[in-house]
Amino acid sequence: MIAAFDIPVSKVERSKLNDTPLENIPFGRYFTDHMLEADYENGEWKNVEIKPYQPLLLDPSLAALHYGQAIFEGIKAYRDEQGNAYVFRPEDNFRRFNKSAERMNMPPVPEEIFMEGLRKLIALDKNWIPAMKEHSLYIRPLMFSTDTMLGVRPSETYKFLIILSPTGPYYAAPMKIVVEEAYTRAAPGGVGFSKNAGNYGGSMLAATVAKQQGYDQVLWTDAFEHKWLQEVGMMNVFFVINGVAVTPSLEEGTILAGVTRDSVMTVLKEMGITVEERRISIDELLEAYGKGALQEAFGTGTAAVIALIQELKYKEYAMKFDVSKASIALEVKERLAAIREARTPDTHNWMWKV
Ligand SMILES: *Cc1c(COP(=O)(O)O)cnc(C)c1O
Numbered sequence: 001m002i003a004a005f006d007i008p009v010s011k012v013e014r015s016k017l018n019d020t021p022l023e024n025i026p027f028g029r030y031f032t033d034h035m036l037e038a039d040y041e042n043g044e045w046k047n048v049e050i051k052p053y054q055p056l057l058l059d060p061s062l063a064a065l066h067y068g069q070a071i072f073e074g075i076k077a078y079r080d081e082q083g084n085a086y087v088f089r090p091e092d093n094f095r096r097f098n099k100s101a102e103r104m105n106m107p108p109v110p111e112e113i114f115m116e117g118l119r120k121l122i123a124l125d126k127n128w129i130p131a132m133k134e135h136s137l138y139i140r141p142l143m144f145s146t147d148t149m150l151g152v153r154p155s156e157t158y159k160f161l162i163i164l165s166p167t168g169p170y171y172a173a174p175m176k177i178v179v180e181e182a183y184t185r186a187a188p189g190g191v192g193f194s195k196n197a198g199n200y201g202g203s204m205l206a207a208t209v210a211k212q213q214g215y216d217q218v219l220w221t222d223a224f225e226h227k228w229l230q231e232v233g234m235m236n237v238f239f240v241i242n243g244v245a246v247t248p249s250l251e252e253g254t255i256l257a258g259v260t261r262d263s264v265m266t267v268l269k270e271m272g273i274t275v276e277e278r279r280i281s282i283d284e285l286l287e288a289y290g291k292g293a294l295q296e297a298f299g300t301g302t303a304a305v306i307a308l309i310q311e312l313k314y315k316e317y318a319m320k321f322d323v324s325k326a327s328i329a330l331e332v333k334e335r336l337a338a339i340r341e342a343r344t345p346d347t348h349n350w351m352w353k354v
Pocket of ligand 1: 074231233235258300302303
């Protein structure tokens, strides 16, 4: 067992912080002074250390580059007025990380390394958490295979890293979405529920084609009939039909179990709104829209938290939503912001103190 104080730390000689203005900083472009790194070899994790953020030296035959054993997480940290650092539900991300690892035939990362490494790293780079409203520190844990040989088999060695990136408000403009009927993101038995790099690689072309047609993203549908709804881009999706919030269920393994999705469902129930996790088809949406019963549509994820949908295009139909009237989505967004900013009691213990 590795306790936090056992993780060796080598600090930068000079912090980059004074040269990095944190206000309105774009997402994922700047990184803090330090990173955590660990190696898996001979069946165990070793060389766990926190050190200056720096490039890696990689062999061209590195297994991850060829065969794609690569997973990651996305988490956010905040700072309160007293200067204390808090992370939003990191244990959920830790558990999901190891589920992704299992599916990709990679070794689990022990809790002591993931959670205590995270705690120690954030404590060290705490001053990088922007104090401005809606700013945060984005946390990116990742793991990839590091065997240097071209034989196709699960790698025997892996690298685990945590890097930190200060980020400004994520302006989530209301999205125009096209229902995807050609490409598939995930199928039952596949890897859709895991947060692996290949899911992103496989989705880029569909998003590019959507952009060429004037849309921001696609609404993914099932692989067989292209009618059962899955996710919107790389976010989970919710619809409000006749006052009931509906989101696709997880059981087929084609949907990423978002921490935001879970938080949104919890908050919706607290607002007295019925939440249904079930299969939902594009035909049901069209029918509800036709009757005036489809009130709101939105995506959820750590980066944007909630992103409203203003238009949903399917074949010759364009369903339009007045986002200024998306009162349920906007209320959920505000309630989550109030928890993050400690304006309301954190009754679920979602804010993990560093
Ligand atoms: C990360 C991710 C989400 C959102 O998950 P959160 O835990 O809410 O950030 C949704 N869908 C996909 C495909 C993702 O990769």
